[in-house]
Amino acid sequence: MSIEGGGPVPARFLTEYFLADHKTKNVLYIIDSFSFYSEKWNEVRIDDPELLARAPFDWSLIQTLWEFPSTRGLIPGYLTGFYKINNQKRFAPDLSDSELSKFTRTYRTNKRVDERRMAFLYPEQKSTETFDKYLSELNHLAIALAERNINLIAIKTPLPERVLTKLPGEDEFDMKIQSVLQASGFELHDFTTVSNEDAFFYDTDHLNKEGVINFMDKHLGDLLRIKR
DSSP: OOOTTOOHHHHHHHHHHHHHHOOOSEEEEEOOGGGGSOGGGTHHHHSOGGGGTTOOOOHHHHHHHHHSGGGGGGHHHHHHTHHHHTOTTTTSOSSOHHHHHTTTOOOOOOHHHHHHHHHHHSOSSOOHHHHHHHHHHHHHHHHHHHHTTOEEEEEEOOOOHHHHTTOTTHHHHHHHHHHHHHHTTOEEEEOTTSSOOGGGBSSSSOBOHHHHHHHIIIIIHHHHHHHO
16 A cells, blocks of 8 residues: 555555555555655645546545545546546556566666755755654554554665665654654564665665565564564
8 A cells, every 4th residue: 555655645545545445454654754854745746646547436535535635636537537538558557667677677876866866855954844744644644543453564664875874864753753653552663774785776775676575585574474
């Protein structure tokens, strides 16, 4: 239940939509610190017609779209089928470009590429007000899951050391995330410093196929088996 480049707002939306007609014991949520510092990864990201281009007609989805102010504007296009008709990729595989063409690659480290990537992900000046807003979204998600007796498994995935050194304030970020999660009986599992050799990435910060397998076999798999 995730979308590429999605923060706490999309996470809440997708979770609420899923739980409208499904049951689960666990929800796995990958925490990316950049997604707590900009609307780009939240309200703007969820207000994207492409997300509905392949969605079947579903009353639960309409209800969920209405519950979130940032997605109400998508309802007319969804109801009329405009997003499907206007979808130029409707005959293409339902896979992201990364899955189709990058997942098996190994990234050749490039300082300039890394710097551009960090500038794209993070704002020049981090806003405490913005962070608190999205921290509140995470809190609402945690509370909603706890009330349903659903376990929230929150993790941070591996990142290369060259990226970690460019993330000042990450320890403080982790502490605040941990505090919110613990208030609902959950915890943050930080895997940023394991399975993080450069050979395990297809770009600045995404694990490639070999990296995912290594991470699952040596670390994440054990956690998921415990929580099962």
